[in-house]
Amino acid sequence: MTGHDDNAPVRLEPYAEDDRLAILRVDRPPVNAFDQSMWDLFQATTAQLHASTQYRAVVITGGPRHFAAGADVKGMLGLSPEEFGARNRVLQRAFHALATAPQVTIAAVNGYALGGGCELALAADFRFAGRSAVFGLPEITLGIMPGSGGTQRLPRVVGPARAKDMILTGRLVGAEEALAIGLADRVLADGEVLGTAIAEALAFARGPAALRYAKQAVDAAAGLTVEDGLQLEADLIARCFATEDGQAGLRSFVDHGPRKATFHGR
Numbered sequence: 001m002t003g004h005d006d007n008a009p010v011r012l013e014p015y016a017e018d019d020r021l022a023i024l025r026v027d028r029p030p031v032n033a034f035d036q037s038m039w040d041l042f043q044a045t046t047a048q049l050h051a052s053t054q055y056r057a058v059v060i061t062g063g064p065r066h067f068a069a070g071a072d073v074k075g076m077l078g079l080s081p082e083e084f085g086a087r088n089r090v091l092q093r094a095f096h097a098l099a100t101a102p103q104v105t106i107a108a109v110n111g112y113a114l115g116g117g118c119e120l121a122l123a124a125d126f127r128f129a130g131r132s133a134v135f136g137l138p139e140i141t142l143g144i145m146p147g148s149g150g151t152q153r154l155p156r157v158v159g160p161a162r163a164k165d166m167i168l169t170g171r172l173v174g175a176e177e178a179l180a181i182g183l184a185d186r187v188l189a190d191g192e193v194l195g196t197a198i199a200e201a202l203a204f205a206r207g208p209a210a211l212r213y214a215k216q217a218v219d220a221a222a223g224l225t226v227e228d229g230l231q232l233e234a235d236l237i238a239r240c241f242a243t244e245d246g247q248a249g250l251r252s253f254v255d256h257g258p259r260k261a262t263f264h265g266r
Contacts, residue, residue, distance in 0.1 A: 008027075008041060009026065009027050009028035009032075009035075009037070009038050009041065010024075010025070010026055010027075010038050010041035010042055010045055011024075011025050011027070011041075011045070012024050012025075012045045012048055012049075013025060014054070014055075015059075015198065015202075017202075018202055018205060018206075019054060019055075020054065020055060020056045020057065020205040020206065020265070021055070021056070021057050021058070021059065021198070021201050021202055021205045022049070022052075022055040022057070022058045022059075022103070023058075023059050023061060023198075024045060024058055024059070024060045024061070024098075025061055025062075026038075026060075026061070026062040026063075026067070026068050026117075026120070027062075027063070029063065030066070031063075031066040031069040031112070032062045032063055032066045032067065032068040032069055032117065033068075033069045033070060033071065033072040034068065034070065034071050034072060034091070034116050034117075035072040035075050036072075036075050036087065039087065039090045039091045039094065040090060042090075042091060042094035042095070042098075043090055043091075043093060043094040043097070045094075046094045046095075046097035046098045046101065047097060049097070049098070049101040049102070049103055050097060050100075050101060050102070052103075055103055055205075056103055056104070056204065056205040056206075056207070056211070056265050057103050057104045057105070057106075057201040057202070057204040057205035058101070058103045058104070058105045058106070058201065059105075059106050059107075059108055059194070059197045059198055059201045060098075060105060060106070060107045060108065060120065060121070060124055061107075061108045061194055061197070062109075062110070062111075062113075062117070063110070063111065064110050064111065064190070065110065065111040065112070065132075066111045066112050066117075067107075067108075067109045067110055067111055067112060067113040067117050067120075067121065067133070068112075068113060068114075068116065068117025068120055069112055069114050069115070069117055070114045070115020070116040070117050070118070070119075071091075071115055071116050073142065088147045088148070091116065091147075091148045092147060092148045092149060094148075095119055095120060095122075095123040095148050095149045096123070096149065098120070098123040098124070099122075099123040099124075099149070099153070099219075100219070102212040102215070102216075103204075103212075104125055104126075104201065104204040104205075104207075104211055104215065105123075105124040105125045105126070106124060106125065106126045106127075106128060106197045106200060106201050107120070107121040107124035107126070107127045107128070107197075108128050108193045108194045108196075108197035108198075109121055109127055109128065109129045109130065109133045109135075109184070109193065110129075110130040110132060110133060110190050110193055110194075111130070111132055111133065111134070112133075112134050112136075113133065113134070113135050113136075114134070114135075114136045114137075114138060114172070115136075115137060115138060115139055115146070116148050118135050118136060118137055118150065119137070119146060119148040119149045119150045119153070120148075121135070122149060122150065122153040122154060122157060123149060123153065125215065126185045126186075126200075127178075127183065127184050127185055128184070128185060128186045128187075128188060128193050128196060128197045128200075129175045129178055129179070129184040129186070129187050129188070129193065130175065130187075130188060130189065130190035130191075130192075130193040131175050131176075131187060131188070131189060131190060132175070132190050133174070133175040133178065133184070133187075134172050134173065134174055134175075135172065135173045135178050135183055135184075136166065136170065136171065136172035136173060137150045137154065137166055137167050137170065138170040138171075138172070139167075139170065140167065140168060140169070140170040141170040145167070146167060150167065151163075151167060154166065154167065154183075156222060157182055157183060158181045158182050158183050159181075159182075162181050175187045206263065207263055207265075208240075208243070208245035208246065208249060208261075208263040208265070209240070209243040209244075209245045209246070209263070209265050209266055210240040210243065210245065210246060213236040213237075213239055213240050214236075216232075216236060217229070217232055217233050217236050220232055243266060244264060244266040245261075245263045245264060245265065245266060248261055248262070248263065248264075249261040249263065
């Protein structure tokens with residue numbers, strides 16, 4: 001992997017204790033609003049995940065009070081509709097690249113995850129929220145609508161009716177309600193969110209190559225017939241069987257019993 005800019009407002013960093021884990025950090029105080037340069041950084045950073053043979057899990061984190069407050073609206077005012085449409089596709093593609101990355105991804109959300117910040121969290125496989133966390137897609141209150149995956153991912157996570165409730169009213173959802181509707185997977189004390197997300201992600205980073213294939217199969221399920229999904233599943237389990245990890249895991253089970261195998265991601 002290439003080096004990273006320690007001062008970049010969006011950056012991908014190897015975790016110091018195990019470089020199989022990446023930390024995707026959003027860092028533009030005071031509220032982590034995404035200016036136009038950050039849209040391009042998200043695109044470049046998420047492309048790195050698809051190219052990486054090193055990273056096997058990712059934790060996405062922002063600040064302690066603002067995970068990310070969405071797009072910097074001032075930077076959008078000077079754009080023509082055509083320019084805005086082209087620019088919006090940059091962030092939309094970036095978040096789609098994150099959602100389809102081969103790594104297991106966990107968003108560690110403290111404080112506000114609004115607009116594009118909520119869409120960033122939705123692109124993760126799991127969302128761990130602090131008790132202070134607030135989720136929302138308030139674009140409708142600005143006379144526009146979510147444009148970086150919110151209208152597509154939120155219904156898949158919470159169901160169409162709840163998604164319409166959030167999107168059409170623009171109302172904000174606290175951590176406990178987010179947990180109740182499935183928008184958050186875990187709610188923790190604010191100070192425990194990042195550490196817990198890292199601990200969980202490390203377990204995935206040390207897991208077998210089969211993780212990427214299992215994630216691919218589950219993600220594809222919503223868009224496939226059962227028959228096509230079963231064919232994909234059959235193809236992918238055959239790939240798992242062919243991996244070093246698959247063979248080592250089966251042999252370890254026979255020789256030593258369950259959950260004793262060590263995996264290398266190959």
